[in-house]
Amino acid sequence: MPALDLLRALLPRRCPGCDGQLGREAGLCARCRAGLRPRVEAHSPLSPRAAGHLVTLGEYRGVTRRAVRALKFGGARDLAGALGGALADGVPAAWNVRAVVPVPLHPGRERERGFNQSELLGRAVAASLGVPCVPALRRTRATAQQARLHAAERGTNLAGAFQADTCRLPPGPVLLLDDVMTTGSTLLACRDALHAAGVPQVYCAVVAR
Template sequence: MCVDCADWPAALIAARALYVYRGPVRAALHRAKYRGERRRMEELASELGRVSPEIVAPWRCELTCVVPIPLHPLRWRERGFNQSALLAKAVAGQLDIPIHDRLERIRDTASQVGRTRSQRWTNVAGAFVWSGSPLQGTVLLIDDTITTGATVAAATTALVQAGASAVVVLAFARATEQFQA
């Protein structure tokens, strides 16, 4: 278990990513997110969707729904799409399980880019709330990139408060650099 993973909520039972966040993968995600290249993000989503059954196979029978990490409405208006929602749509289609998109980002958090590990955790603490029907079973949480895990940990807390018994995270990429507290 990595240093960052040790602080994750107990209900976050696994986190998997298709790629390491560097080189062409990093460049593709940056272009999609920060240059508004929705089509590129859809292609990345299709790629994650194709391999998702294999990646989540150990938990497949337990998964009840797919939930994307939400953007705050202000960020969504800037970008025009939620990259995690595009990933979630592709994954849910391959796994044939429903998407529940009632996880909400209730604070317009600052970008995590350039922040230390502790700043990242503080930035997203309490930023998410579930507004849908109560959840059950194991939820598959989708994000584009896992760095320290602060975002998925904060989202997991909200999902557990909504009734999820466990959370498995699937991301397109995972950073490998260690962050200082």
């Protein structure tokens, strides 16, 4: 067991969502879990043609913001199950998702962090949906951190940064998954790579927007 995980297991646990006492629940307390309400966004910033193709747990604030930050920067990996399970509840059956594809980190950044939070979330969503989680995307080059760029720079930063390998993907629609969406540039670049590789239908899911 990694040292951080061992320390978290030994210390009294606090809920990352509200800082209240965390009982036997994994990741989030019952009250914070009950507040996670997935929804299909009627208006998507990805593009007009993607309206209704994005499911989220809401805006990047409150419980979702604190939980994502605890997962991403605090190493609280057990949060992936709570967040991913809630997100999966909002995926419409009509989408007929056949696989979940997480947005990749550059290998160097993943080694530095020790994990890809989107892949942890993707596994949880896939398990809830009963489909495989397939890392079908890879970054072909390192990019500047999107959060540090202006909106107009983000699309250029990611141009040609992703490549898809669909050999392990089952035929049919896929669910592209990331932790947070700001302008949608990362999801658009990944979606374009999947389309270019022959995936006909790509839906999207993020914990927070």
